[in-house]
Amino acid sequence: MSALTDRVVAGDVRAAARLMRLIEDGQPEAEAALRELWPKTGRAQMVGITGNPGAGKSTLVDRLVAHLRAQGRTVGVLAVDPTSPFTGGAILGDRIRMQDHALDPGVFIRSFATRGQLGGLSRATSDCARVLDAMGKDVVLIETVGVGQDEVEVCRLAHTTVVVVVPGLGDDIQAIKAGILEVADLFAVNKSDREGADRTVRDLRSMLELNHAMGTDVGKHEIAIVKCVASRGEGVAELWAAIDAHYQSLRKGDGLLAREAQRARHDLVEVLRERLLQVALKKLAQEGAQLDDLALRIARRETDPYSVADEAARL
Numbered sequence: 065m066s067a068l069t070d071r072v073v074a075g076d077v078r079a080a081a082r083l084m085r086l087i088e089d090g091q092p093e094a095e096a097a098l099r100e101l102w103p104k105t106g107r108a109q110m111v112g113i114t115g116n117p118g119a120g121k122s123t124l125v126d127r128l129v130a131h132l133r134a135q136g137r138t139v140g141v142l143a144v145d146p147t148s149p150f151t152g153g154a155i156l157g158d159r160i161r162m163q164d165h166a167l168d169p170g171v172f173i174r175s176f177a178t179r180g181q182l183g184g185l186s187r188a189t190s191d192c193a194r195v196l197d198a199m200g201k202d203v204v205l206i207e208t209v210g211v212g213q214d215e216v217e218v219c220r221l222a223h224t225t226v227v228v229v230v231p232g233l234g235d236d237i238q239a240i241k242a243g244i245l246e247v248a249d250l251f252a253v254n255k256s257d258r259e260g261a262d263r264t265v266r267d268l269r270s271m272l273e274l275n276h277a278m279g280t281d282v283g284k285h286e287i288a289i290v291k292c293v294a295s296r297g298e299g300v301a302e303l304w305a306a307i308d309a310h311y312q313s314l315r316k317g318d319g320l321l322a323r324e325a326q327r328a329r330h331d332l333v334e335v336l337r338e339r340l341l342q343v344a345l346k347k348l349a350q351e352g353a354q355l356d357d358l359a360l361r362i363a364r365r366e367t368d369p370y371s372v373a374d375e376a377a378r379l
């Protein structure tokens with residue numbers, strides 16, 4: 065193994081941070097390192113925390129970290145920032161709050177900006193989660209805003225995905241129905257200090273019952289709904305107990321392997337997509353065709369995207 069991967073496996077924080085930077089920048093060394101690390105992964109419990117902006121995900125993650133640390137478990141946190149660090153005051157607030165844990169060697173926290181990159185955000189997040197896994201972190205918490213497809217993809221990496229909702233949603237329930245429901249393993253009704261928390265629990269429950277009646281939840285475990293007040297740390301122990309119960313039920317059968325296989329399939333497709341794109345671009349370049357020139361020719365109707373792609377994809 066290379067020095068870098070040796071250090072990652074030994075739990076070296078700086079080596080892990082360096083590798084994550086290489087991953088985010090899409091550097092070829094990252095892939096070589098990940099290849100070496102692969103046999104050392106598959107041990108961490110991966111938990112996805114998703115939900116609308118401002119639902120209290122970071123606050124919950126912060127409390128979950130404290131809860132896990134009190135149990136003596138080591139934790140890695142990946143936070144996918146929805147906004148640039150230059151715009152959001154709340155984000156800065158999050159960072160400051162998380163600093164408490166930053167001094168704890170049992171916790172590793174990293175945030176990502178959501179920016180478009182070749183290979184995609186979900187791939188980079190997945191790879192970084194693997195780094196935390198290889199480092200020996202017992203639990204990896206991944207925070208994403210449940211809005212775009214990319215963010216939903218990130219949830220597929222987790223063993224357990226928690227969807228955080230807040231009281232008084234109405235429309236939000238519709239949004240949940242639209243995309244996130246299929247990835248939810250359990251719901252956290254956060255900000256339960258606000259009016260309407262019980263109503264939200266009831267709404268969620270009837271939605272789940274409806275799904276059950278329609279058979280759209282086939283193969284799923286029973287989805288728990290946990291009320292919490294993250295800002296006061298209330299319900300956090302219960303939430304973790306529900307997350308762990310879900311994980312343990314996966315471990316009992318072959319659910320864990322099925323999840324891992326689902327995840328591996330996703331990763332494989334992503335890697336393949338990237339590889340094939342590289343091969344195609346290289347082939348075009350060898351033939352002296354630049355992407356921009358081709359685009360111009362397509363725009364001028366001298367050729368069409370299908371013919372160019374056919375040509376490039378011929379291995």
Ligand SMILES: Nc1nc2c(ncn2[C@@H]2O[C@H](COP(=O)(O)OP(=O)(O)OP(=O)(O)O)[C@@H](O)[C@H]2O)c(=O)[nH]1
Nearest residue numbers: 116117118119120121122123254255256293294295
């Ligand atoms: N009343 C109340 N406020 C809360 C609770 N949990 C979090 N908050 C507040 O809600 C605001 C947003 O919390 P965050 O944890 O930053 O939410 P987030 O979901 O991580 O937000 P983004 O990352 O921006 O999507 C903060 O001002 C928190 O203090 C809660 O249980 N009750």
Ligand SMILES: [Mg+2]
Nearest residue numbers: 121122158207
């Ligand atoms: Mg947040």
